[in-house]
Amino acid sequence: MSSLSGMRSAVQRVSSGRFFSTTRSTYARKYESVVNRHIAQEKVYEEGDLKPWHLRIPDEAPKYPTYPYGEARIFKRSDRGLYGGQEIGSGFQVSSMGNRTPRAWLPNVITKRLWSEALNRLVRMKLTARVLRTITKEGGLDNYLTKDKSARIKELGIFGWHLRYDVLKAREESVKGANYEVVKQGEDGEEVKVYYKGEYKGQPVQITVGRRKLLSRLFPKVQYNTPGELRYAEFSVKHAKTPFDEVVKECEKFDVDLSDVVIGTEVRQASE
Structure with a gap:
């Protein structure tokens, strides 16, 4: 009797199709880790303090200001492009019989050359398809990079932070040197x-x-x-x-x- 009921339940699962969860999507849960990032706390040394053995004093001043949220701790390659806070996704592949197989997938990363009005050149970069849609919605690469919302700055990463600095600096110089x-x-x-x-x-x-x-x-x-x-x-x-x-x-x-x-x-x- 138990085997017959098990067969009936299996047939019902096949006929009804897959079951989907009503919880939030994986991307929504992943993006929370980006929005909730905190500024990295670094110890501030004052004049007269002993120099720690691991602290190296650079010969020249850094070209770019320090990114306030530091390097990515999980998905390291996101610091070399515009990934919009996306990381390696994880979940289950559910078969028609209800078998759940763990799987993982990478973000949809593409290589593009986008035009920057402030820099007056094409910038070659790696970015995700979602970031590309956001850039189109914002009206260009410069508008995407220079938005002042904290969530946007958190998802830029180190590459986007440096590119943002270049764009803002070019805009400032163009205003100073305007001959009209x-x-x-x-x-x-x-x-x-x-x-x-x-x-x-x-x-x-x-x-x-x-x-x-x-x-x-x-x-x-x-x-x-x-x-x-x-x-x-x-x-x-x-x-x-x-x-x-x-x-x-x-x-x-x-x-x-x-x-x-x-x-x-x-x-x-x-x-x-």
């Missing part, structure tokens, strides 16, 4: 970049293109009025350190048409 001013134009307040404010052909104007585009408009006029052969490479090198106002004067001398890159004075600064 952002102004608002028209009633809708459209922002435009102004590289030069002054007079052109006796009219007060503001030029909205930089040196390179201005030289590309000036070159055909200069080439036509210069005897012999003049190449653009030689022309650009010659005017590489020429002040912007002198380039504008040369454009005025050769009667270069700048009507499509010039705006009037009816603009206001973006900070107003």
